[in-house]
Amino acid sequence: MSHSRTLSAAEIPSERLLLRRALRANDREAFVELSTDPDVQSYLGGPRPRSEVEQRFEQVLAGSGEARPGNYAIADRATDRFLGTLMLAHRPSDDAGRAGEELELGYVLRRSAWGAGLAFEAATAALRAAAGELPGQPVVLVTQTANERSMKLAARLGFRPVRTFEEYGAAQALCTAPLSLWSS
Secondary structure: OOOOOOOOOOEEEOOOEEEEOOOOHHHHHHHHHHHHOOOOOOOOOOOOOHHHHHHHHHHHHHOOOOOOOOEEEEEEOOOOOEEEEEEEEEOOOOOOOOOOOOEEEEEEEOHHHOOOOHHHHHHHHHHHHHHHHOOOOEEEEEEEOOOHHHHHHHHHHOOEEEEEEEEOOEEEEEEEEEHHHHOO
């Protein structure tokens, strides 16, 4: 299987959300908030320095940042307000048990978007699009075992833990699901 194949859709709509590949200039403050909020980043290595986040945002906006196929901005469908990010892309093989053939799902939402089912909606929309475009691909999700909200969401999406491992100084759960779960 080709490691470069990922979703080709520039936009993926759902009932309340629009997953879009492009960051926009008016996403800046919300993007900075997402990356510097200690609560949002508590299971993701901690908040990043504002200057680093702003520099990264400028690089991505200018197109000079590293191309990241499968990365989407999660926006409110009615207002286009930036709510978070979603990644559904191939990851290189590593020592943590990820072989590189599977797609990896990751998501993070601004704290103001928590508790409304938006992560579930965004992930489901992306996984349905992938099921139609990349049938047969295995999908993995990695989260800290201490992140109870993420573990519950993974289970709700249909992912099952297959093993745990230590990374970044914390226990991580590797969860898998067949992409066929989201086939129409």
